[in-house]
Amino acid sequence: QVNLLQSGAALVKPGASVKLSCKASGYTFTDYYIHWVKQSHGKSLEWIGYINPNSGYTNYNEKFKSKATLTVDKSTNTAYMELSRLTSEDSATYYCQQPHYWGQGVMVTVSS
Amino acid sequence: DVVLTQTPPTLSATIGQSVSISCRSSQSLLHSNGNTYLHWLLQRPGQSPQLLIYLVSRLESGVPNRFSGSGSGTDFTLKISGVEAEDLGVYYCVQGTHAPYTFGAGTKLELK
Numbered sequence: 714q715v716n717l718l719q720s721g722a723a724l725v726k727p728g729a730s731v732k733l734s735c736k737a738s739g740y741t742f743t744d745y746y747i748h749w750v751k752q753s754h755g756k757s758l759e760w761i762g763y764i765n766p767n768s769g770y771t772n773y774n775e776k777f778k779s780k781a782t783l784t785v786d787k788s789t790n791t792a793y794m795e796l797s798r799l800t801s802e803d804s805a806t807y808y809c810q811q812p813h814y815w816g817q818g819v820m821v822t823v824s825s
Numbered sequence: 826d827v828v829l830t831q832t833p834p835t836l837s838a839t840i841g842q843s844v845s846i847s848c849r850s851s852q853s854l855l856h857s858n859g860n861t862y863l864h865w866l867l868q869r870p871g872q873s874p875q876l877l878i879y880l881v882s883r884l885e886s887g888v889p890n891r892f893s894g895s896g897s898g899t900d901f902t903l904k905i906s907g908v909e910a911e912d913l914g915v916y917y918c919v920q921g922t923h924a925p926y927t928f929g930a931g932t933k934l935e936l937k
Contacts, residue, residue, distance in 0.1 A: 748926075758874070758917060760926040774925035808873055813885060815873040 715739040717809050717816035724822045725799055735792040735809030735816050742790040743767040745811040749783065749794045752818070753805045761807075764792060799823045827851055829918050831929035837937040838908045846932045848918035850899040855922070862921035865894055865903045868931075869914040877916075878903065908934070 762773035828851040865878040878894035
């Protein structure tokens, strides 16, 4: 069965960076784009961007262009999202998803 | 950016009742390729979102057929024909026609 397994919760200091992972299994990794979505506490969802695992092509929401960097490692079927220059506004749950399945989400807390 | 307006924001229902959720877009979601990338998600409490309906009316594999989607252009509806306890949570519409992809604010389905 399809599974998107995300890395564990992260507590990071303001100004630092964090790299989140999303390991795919149960399907051919290069068949579907991987999207990343942000959900601030108790709020709706925001699309950050997607990456084509086959080519590495990325498409970002303009709002997150200077915040997020998406990459993949085809050898391990893993997608990554690095968030930089973190502030309290970046504290949220982040999901990876392919068109039909979502990861379990990872909570990022930015605090000194 | 495309704005998706969901109504009502909260829906109270009894078990067995049929309910509908509306999603209106600020611009047509008909893509130049002929597809309409309007989908419906359910986020149960404490869980990640799951896909219910994709491309307006296609039922995702494993989703009960009491869920149905309809609409075109800018007006879309999700109907649940006979609410069950497991249907409680927040429903989101999401569009993937125009970048950046956007989500509605959500409709919370509660038990009356």
